Amino acid sequence: MTHITMADRRVAITGLGCITSRGADLEQVWNDLLDGKSFIQSIRSFDTSAYTSQIAGEIDTWEGIPSVDSRDLKRMDRFAQFALGAAIHAVEDSGIDFTKEDPWRCGVNIGSGVGGIGEFADGHKKLLDKGPSRVSPFMVPKLMCNAGSGNVSIHFGIKGPNSAIATACASAGHSLGEAAQAIRHGVADVMIAGGSEAAVTPMGLACFVAIKALSRRNDDPTAASRPFDKDRDGFVLAEGAGILVLEEMEHAKARGATIYAELAGYGQSADGYHITAPDEAGTGAAHAVEQALKDGGINPTDVDYINAHGTSTPLGDVAETRAIKRIFGADPAGVPAVSSTKSMTGHLLGASGGLEAIAVCKALQTGNVPPTINLAQPDDECDLDYVPNTARQINPTIAISNSFGFGGHNVCLAFRKA
Known part of the structure; x- marks a missing residue:
């Protein structure tokens, strides 16, 4: 058997999973991107009449995850639900069977910029309206930024490195990079990594409106996000998740996995x-x-x-x-x-x-x-x-x-x- 040193350990991408405002079907989302279709629309889930920005990449048809018990989902903020849903899609896409893997050699690193901001706002309202006794005992495990990683590891019985990185809009990038490092350094053979966010809420929108970061092109949502264009006036808030399965290259090849790409640097x-x-x-x-x-x-x-x-x-x-x-x-x-x-x-x-x-x-x-x-x-x-x-x-x-x-x-x- 060839001995593989840490320096030889390369990182393969074998599974892709997403939750977006245009759905969760990977090929459909990819084709929509190639076709130049906008994911942006007027916000429908709450009244935005008092906001200067009223548009978003909002997921307004979310019905949960069919394979996960509804009682478990109620104990998760939407951002953690998105993370778990996208992770399930990525694992299915990869074809990996975690029951046949050493759970101590598999890990999770899923980042989030703001975590359960919706849960935090709801819990704060209950505190003000009804007092501290009415604050949910599930509030902390729902709002914490590591809830995505935690719930994914629990779902798959993964016991290896488990982290959640919160570096604002760089969170998923850091999570993928650190997951790759865990594989390259011999700490893990398989990692589920990426990011999840559910900030299209009254509080989330208000925060970004307050710092004047968002586009005000409310009358033309699909044209509002216009990077590098002379008439750009801010970003458009969106929500969802992007999760990937990373594997040590030889591990992936040994089980005959489809390899999308190598995360090389x-x-x-x-x-x-x-x-x-x-x-x-x-x-x-x-x-x-x-x-x-x-x-x-x-x-x-x-x-x-x-x-x-x-x-x-x-x-x-x-x-x-x-x-x-x-x-x-x-x-x-x-x-x-x-x-x-x-x-x-x-x-x-x-x-x-x-x-x-x-x-x-x-x-x-x-x-x-x-x-x-x-x-x-x-x-x-x-x-x-x-x-x-x-x-x-x-x-x-x-x-x-x-x-x-x-x-x-x-x-x-x-x-x-x-």
């Missing part, structure tokens, strides 16, 4: 600049990209596609463009194709990096990269090839995905075609 950094605004020069973000490429043994000239963080904010899109140029050169002709799937999905906060990692894996598998829709007139400082409005077949072999979060958190993941 992981880089992270901090801006050390401002709690909500990005470093305008893009130095922190560029460092994360540089580290991911170095970690994967990848030259910048080998990268074919960049899935941008691309939130549609005035400052963020320019800063990311500058960061990309720091790594790939100032001449736009020498920069790989870039696109922002948030133009369609909206911004899933801590779950965004999970859904975008899925998009990258599908791009590597199929050869097609999704577009940046609503890009009618690029910002003067956003002069790269953002794959405007129409998907493109470029047959990438190396792709990276950027995730940046409030607090100055930067993550880049580098993927290689299987």
Whole structure:
């Protein structure tokens, strides 16, 4: 038997699962992205008449998880339900049978930016209206950010490394990167990782309205998220989950698993600049990209596609463009194709990096990269090839995905075609 050292341990992506405002069918969601369909609509679950932003990538048809007891689901906030639902889809997609795996060699790392914000708001209202005796005993296990990871590990009987990372909109990126490290360092053979969020609530929307981060294009929801466009006016809040199954490469091959891609590199950094605004020069973000490429043994000239963080904010899109140029050169002709799937999905906060990692894996598998829709007139400082409005077949072999979060958190993941 060939002895595999830690240095030889590579990370395969063998399962993909998502919950989105356009459903949970992976192929349908992927086809919608390639077709440039917007996931955004007017919010329906609560009255938004007092809000300046009234649109979102809202999941308004959620009916739970058929294979999970409804009593168990009632003890989970929606973000944890989304995490479990997407994890079940990812595990089914991977074909792995955890009853045949060593549970101590399998783990979970599912991030969330705000966790059970809906449960927190509901519990606070009960406290004010009815007193402390009416606060639910399930409030803490429902609102805590690690509820997604905890419930997934319980469902599958997984006993290995179990973590939940909360780094705002970089949460899922960090979770995937750290899950990959657990495999590469010999701590685990299989990891379920990604992110989940359910912040389309009265409180969640109010928080982001208060910091003037959201688009006000309420009369035209599908055109509201417009990364890199001159007329962008903020991001569009969204919810859902993106969960992937990661395996040690030889473990995956031994059981005959379908391998979507290899997670080859992981880089992270901090801006050390401002709690909500990005470093305008893009130095922190560029460092994360540089580290991911170095970690994967990848030259910048080998990268074919960049899935941008691309939130549609005035400052963020320019800063990311500058960061990309720091790594790939100032001449736009020498920069790989870039696109922002948030133009369609909206911004899933801590779950965004999970859904975008899925998009990258599908791009590597199929050869097609999704577009940046609503890009009618690029910002003067956003002069790269953002794959405007129409998907493109470029047959990438190396792709990276950027995730940046409030607090100055930067993550880049580098993927290689299987």
